[in-house]
Amino acid sequence: MAALGITLAVAVARLEQYLAAEAKVLGSQSYEMGDRKLTRADLKEIREGLVYWQRHVDRLNPNPPPARAVGRVRGGSYRMR
Numbered sequence: 001m002a003a004l005g006i007t008l009a010v011a012v013a014r015l016e017q018y019l020a021a022e023a024k025v026l027g028s029q030s031y032e033m034g035d036r037k038l039t040r041a042d043l044k045e046i047r048e049g050l051v052y053w054q055r056h057v058d059r060l061n062p063n064p065p066p067a068r069a070v071g072r073v074r075g076g077s078y079r080m081r
Helices: 008-027 043-060
Strands: 030-033 036-039 071-074 077-080
Touching: 008 043
Parallel strands: none
Antiparallel strands: 030 036, 071 077
């Protein structure tokens, strides 16, 4: 991955940019001026970018967070899922 120039620092920076873009779009997706409606960006595309860059960060991160076990308690017994 680094051969393409995508380092962990680059991936983290892009992910942060996409998170900031998502916040801006969620605050004001579109607006109208007279009879014209203007859209800032497509939230779907931003979220696809978030997934893309999060995968790069996950792949390049030498110290990923530990996996968590998920379980459910029913009727007094504990079952792992």
